[in-house]
Amino acid sequence: MNIHEYQARELLIKFGVPVPAAIVVTNPMDAAKAFDKLVTRQHGGGMAVVKAQVHAGGRGKGGGVRMVRSSDEARKAATEILTRPLVTPQTPPEGVPVTKLMVAAGVEIAKEYYLAIAVDRKNSAPIIVASAEGGMDIEQVAREKPEAIIREPISPIAGLAPYQARKIAYRLGFKGQQVRMAGKIMHQLSDLFLKCDCSLAEINPLIVTKPTDEHPDGVVMAVDAKINFDENALIRQEDIRSLEDPTEVNxxxxxxxxxxxxxxxxxxxxxxxxxxxxxxxxxxxxxxxxxxxxxxxxxxxxxxxxxxxxxxxxxxxxxxxxxxxxxxxxxxxxxxxxxxxxxxxxxxxxxxxxxxxxxxxxxxxxxxxxxxxxxxxxxxxxxxxxxxxxxxxxxxxxxxx
The missing domain is CATH 3.40.50.261 (Succinyl-CoA synthetase domains)
Structure with missing residues (x-):
């Protein structure tokens, strides 16, 4: 079972993963109001991103993700996204309608990473997949630079061990306080994956923000998330089942x-x-x-x-x-x-x-x-x-x- 990005972000927040503030809207005027609310919050930075909420990847390539720097730009971007079908490499040729948008606070990004937990059927265990090449199609990275992909199996009972999180963080190039923050996010993602019977829990990109006086090493946080669930386990996941959007199901x-x-x-x-x-x-x-x-x-x-x-x-x-x-x-x-x-x-x-x-x-x-x-x-x-x-x-x- 798939869910929308805004729902995945809500689950990340529930398990303690830091994400930029965001507001879900269904019309252009509310998108403009959301921008005004978000830019006054922490990490707002005078910009926001308007994202189509559909069950398909490659939204940016299809024009479903827009950076905006004013409420007027937010309104115009929302109008364009909501009034035409979104066509991406993962939609039918005719595209799919967009009825919901997420307006998220912009952040100053210093570095992007990829982090996910999936099911490794060969070893019958969950596996962490990570890369310092975040923000790109991970399949492309795996084809062109397989050495850039880190794979680490984790226990389906005990979850991620502390030493594994530290090892992955150092291999990704995190430094100083970033190691602790990244390791904590890995543990939180592992906890979410196991407790919610996920088949995939992906953060792409996982980012480090630019240094500030308050955070000289920057802040490690999730900007985009995709979470899928094992449908065979939904019988014990009523809260998860309630997240399904019937308009996205054939x-x-x-x-x-x-x-x-x-x-x-x-x-x-x-x-x-x-x-x-x-x-x-x-x-x-x-x-x-x-x-x-x-x-x-x-x-x-x-x-x-x-x-x-x-x-x-x-x-x-x-x-x-x-x-x-x-x-x-x-x-x-x-x-x-x-x-x-x-x-x-x-x-x-x-x-x-x-x-x-x-x-x-x-x-x-x-x-x-x-x-x-x-x-x-x-x-x-x-x-x-x-x-x-x-x-x-x-x-x-x-x-x-």
Whole structure:
């Protein structure tokens, strides 16, 4: 699950990480008022930044991040961002609408760093990723200067050890009081990551401000943050679940999740209904192998009910690009005959006007095939595949005509 930057900053504040003051607004006049409030606060410095709040990276490249030095500039920047779709490398080509802005106090930056905690699946543990090359695409840094990336696994139980924080801080080049401040932020980020069941907690950039009389070594703080959460853990994270913005979630994906389905829309024309994520991936691969293009990833899970299968068909068929559907079920926990009956009921309720190819294997498969054979007259577009290769060839041939 993703959240907005302003929400990520609020979580950082909750765990003690220092961030510049910010105000969330929804219209240009409030953006101007926010600027006036912020420049009088600490770190204001007579400038602020207006940021689009959408679930996409690369906002600056798309014009969704603007530096402003007056309330009038803030109003104009807000008007421009709110009145046109934001197009970035991580949005669809047509862009996404912007309905919220964050106006944040500007800071005088002396140096930028990158700091994140992610899940290292190879070592089955969280890992800190840090670099003195902050403010840039970390993927680009990893490709061009891999030696600039620091990686440090941490305990999923105990979190980050003090010696690890000091070691990373020194390797990043922090000096004097900066070492203590940076180490503290690393501990706070580790605490947030573990307690909130994060899959990613990223600060980019982590900055050091320019020296002042009060802070001769500057202040280490977070300027931008991105936090993602493990959806499987949301059952114990009700406060986190409440942060989800339904306007940022694909309507079909949200519809699917209400029925226990995992659905992701793709660009092809052959709809897929499969039980099991691995089998779904293999099904999409074999469709492409035989010249077709999958229209979706859809996993109905191991215990699909008639209601869930019906909704799965409904979601697939409302995509205007879909001109055929392949059902690929390996019966285990969900028996094949149960799935077959669900397919028949769903096909009657939803109605099929496009080719339907069904491949079943596993528990009670013979009874399932009998059910489907008896339903052929009622579902004239249905064909039954003997194995996955045959089924893929049948659906690609049927949709190529």
């Amino acid at each position: 309507a079909d994906e949200a519809h699917a999740s209400r029925f226990g389905l995992s659905y992701i829309k793709l660009d092809g024309s052959i709809g897929c209904l499969v039980n099991g994520a691995g089998l779904a991936m293999a099904t999409m691969d074999i469709i492409k192998l035989h010249g077709g293009e999958p229209a979706n990833f859809l996993d109905v899970g191991g215990s699909a009910s008639e209601e869930a299968v019906t909704e799965a068909f409904r979601i697939i068929l409302q995509d205007p690009k879909v001109n055929g559907v392949l059902v690929n079920i390996f019966g285990g926990i969900a028996k094949c005959d149960t799935i077959a009956r669900a397919i028949v009921v769903a096909a009657k309720e939803v109605g099929f006007t496009v080719p339907l190819v069904v491949r079943l294997e596993g528990t009670n498969v013979e009874e399932a095939r009998k059910i489907l054979e008896e339903a052929k007259a009622e579902i004239p577009t249905m064909q039954i595949g003997g194995d996955l290769t045959e089924a893929a060839k049948m659906i690609t041939a049927a949709t190529a005509a």
